[in-house]
Amino acid sequence: MSKPSDQPSLRWDDNAIVTLDQRALPHERRFLHLSTVDDVVTAITTLAVRGAPSIGLAGALGVALSAYAHCSQGSTGDGHEAVRADAHRLAAARPTAVNLAWAVDRALARLDDGPDAVLAEATAMIDEDLAVNRQMVAHAVQAVRDRCPQRSLRLLTHCNTGRLATAAVGTALGTILALADAGRVTEVLVDETRPLLQGARLTAWELAEAGVPHRVCVDSAAAAAMSQGLVDCVLVGADRITARGDVANKIGTYALAIAAAHHGIPFIVVAPESSWDRSLADGRDIVIEERADDEVTFYGGTRTTPLGTRAYNPAFDVTPASLISAIVSEHGVHHASEVSA
Numbered sequence: 001m002s003k004p005s006d007q008p009s010l011r012w013d014d015n016a017i018v019t020l021d022q023r024a025l026p027h028e029r030r031f032l033h034l035s036t037v038d039d040v041v042t043a044i045t046t047l048a049v050r051g052a053p054s055i056g057l058a059g060a061l062g063v064a065l066s067a068y069a070h071c072s073q074g075s076t077g078d079g080h081e082a083v084r085a086d087a088h089r090l091a092a093a094r095p096t097a098v099n100l101a102w103a104v105d106r107a108l109a110r111l112d113d114g115p116d117a118v119l120a121e122a123t124a125m126i127d128e129d130l131a132v133n134r135q136m137v138a139h140a141v142q143a144v145r146d147r148c149p150q151r152s153l154r155l156l157t158h159c160n161t162g163r164l165a166t167a168a169v170g171t172a173l174g175t176i177l178a179l180a181d182a183g184r185v186t187e188v189l190v191d192e193t194r195p196l197l198q199g200a201r202l203t204a205w206e207l208a209e210a211g212v213p214h215r216v217c218v219d220s221a222a223a224a225a226m227s228q229g230l231v232d233c234v235l236v237g238a239d240r241i242t243a244r245g246d247v248a249n250k251i252g253t254y255a256l257a258i259a260a261a262h263h264g265i266p267f268i269v270v271a272p273e274s275s276w277d278r279s280l281a282d283g284r285d286i287v288i289e290e291r292a293d294d295e296v297t298f299y300g301g302t303r304t305t306p307l308g309t310r311a312y313n314p315a316f317d318v319t320p321a322s323l324i325s326a327i328v329s330e331h332g333v334h335h336a337s338e339v340s341a
Ligand SMILES: CSC[C@H]1O[C@H](OP(=O)(O)O)[C@H](O)[C@@H]1O
Pocket: 050, 051, 052, 053, 158, 159, 160, 161, 162, 165, 166, 171, 172, 198, 236, 237, 238, 239, 249, 250, 251, 315
């Protein structure tokens, strides 16, 4: 069965956020109970909770945690400064995915109505994300079919954009699962996605759970796979999309887009409206998160480099709109270009 799962990846339970610790997958299903704002900030910065929509939802629920901690239900403003300070910390936990600040701000806007209203707004976003993903996946399936005449498809994806990264269903991976459920997928090539291996650990786990044929490849093998005719379409997610359609996404996405354009392979971005930042036109203005050297200089807990070796470790890169065949949201295809490398 490959239908995208609609089981929420995080929930509110007894004044805590309950969610899978994505660092432990695929070998351990460990649940986290996040009961303080510090817990939520740490979970986001360590990628225990990850994926643009998921970190937004966790951030919004974190505002609810703060509101209950600092405000009584009938508060007239006491504690609001403390909640606003917590909201700032939550929104700043990771800078690139616009969903985080957007969701935190939306939850914070209900503060004057009390903690219950903040929680109601955050949990409404979970339900909305699920509905949005279902609509988006339907549009993305059609966008693939419009660009790929093949009856059965060989797809390539990068990082993890499934139910773990969203409230449920997923974005690009949700589309892949829907295509597989319709019998349209021969194989999925999954970029392992160095250095944190979201592809090898999480996307492979979701595809295996769904029974979809797949192989993992090192990120640098993706272009070779395209040159060998192993890829009919590339599907990826997004963390921030500018007004003209430049896309910030997991590091390695830009290289995929260049290779896809060179080989005339459709390169489709699947992301919700909440991933758009229309205040920016040029992707070069997107703040790219730089992460610790040891994510690169260590592998499996063992140092791979000489002591003292530094690393260049941006968590994201920017793909210009000119290299993107289509950007699909719950509203349909936003951007389509005849891509040329
Ligand atoms: C639907 S997830 C969108 C996006 O978020 C991921 O980043 P991270 O794993 O660092 O949270 C990746 O860029 C996905 O494409």
